[in-house]
Amino acid sequence: MTDQTILHPLRTVQVMRYIMPLREGGSLPALADADDGFCYVLKFKGAGQREKALIAELLGGEIARLLGFKVPELVFATLDEAFGRSEGDEEIQDLLKGSQGLNLGLHFLSKALTFDPGASQVDPMLASKIVWLDAFITNVDRTYRNTNMLLWNRELWLIDHGASFLFHHTWDNWEKQAQSPFPLIKDHVLLPQAHYLGDADRELKQLLSEEKIDQLVGLIPDEWILASRDVETPAEAKSVYSAFLKSRLNHSEVFVNGAEDARKALI
Structure with missing residues (x-):
């Protein structure tokens, strides 16, 4: 459909x-x-x-x-x-x-508070979903040092995803990177609470489709892509971003299992 x-x-x-x-x-x-x-x-x-x-x-x-x-x-x-x-x-x-x-x-979320992992607990299912997201997009920057989460109106908000998509800094072997674990997930601030990674995987995969991924990638301004001079045309780069996300989604068990192993190593 x-x-x-x-x-x-x-x-x-x-x-x-x-x-x-x-x-x-x-x-x-x-x-x-x-x-x-x-x-x-x-x-x-x-x-x-x-x-x-x-x-x-x-x-x-x-x-x-x-x-x-x-x-x-x-x-x-x-x-x-x-x-x-x-x-x-x-x-x-x-x-x-x-x-x-x-x-x-x-x-700008006025009067928002930085999430303090020592003072606040996150529901294990929500923690699992956030860990899944960051393993999916290879986000290195949600650690104890810098949680990149805010508490605003008693709800948890996610910010700062600019350190994601590590592959696009070199464009080398992006196909292999798409199907690889994400070892840096071991430093994720919510990993100890992420008890339901398998459930999160099954639920979140249903919310993404190839059409939605293509639409998301289509939001990228052509001028941002051309400024890097990594590719000849914006269409070429967008096709790689789309293919990377689709492949990673189709092989999500790889990064989910990696995250599970990293969580068990903390115990």
């Missing part, structure tokens, strides 16, 4: 005011106001991993949302040429100059 689900495109906003840097992030994200009246955490294409971090953020965040997790709204955020000229910090000014054009923003 054909999947008729249509994913809505991301909104595009114009960044109006740079408020402050968020220096806890290695890529120097920032808090900023946009022309729609909302505040966003901006991820800049001029930062360390450049457009690849934005692609990972976009894909990882929207896959998480499709699977039913709480994720702040993602928007395309445009910086014009004049933005940041009055910024006194030279490092930030250089970052803003190198980020003119299309960037990515996450809706």
Whole structure:
């Protein structure tokens, strides 16, 4: 049966005011106001991993949302040429100059609290699903050191997926990587509580289809892909992202078993 689900495109906003840097992030994200009246955490294409971090953020965040997790709204955020000229910090000014054009923003969750694994417990099924997600997208950045989860309105929200999709930093052997375990899952902050990885696998696989994966990958702006110069055309790169996700989904038992072994090793 054909999947008729249509994913809505991301909104595009114009960044109006740079408020402050968020220096806890290695890529120097920032808090900023946009022309729609909302505040966003901006991820800049001029930062360390450049457009690849934005692609990972976009894909990882929207896959998480499709699977039913709480994720702040993602928007395309445009910086014009004049933005940041009055910024006194030279490092930030250089970052803003190198980020003119299309960037990515996450809706700012005012008064949200950083998830503290020492003070809060997560339902084992929810923990299992989050571990499954991060093993699926090869997200290295949900550890005790940096949980990348927030508590907002008494609910758990997932943020910061820019360190996902490790294969796209080299594009070597992506087919093999798609069907490989994810050893770094051993450092996942929720792995000790992930008692139902098999159940999570069966449930979450039903929510993804080839059509949905193609739609998700279709959200990636062509200019972000071309900026990396890894491929000749955006269509070529998108076909690889789609094939990687489909293959990984079809061989999910590989990364699920790897995660199960890593969890047992903690006991």
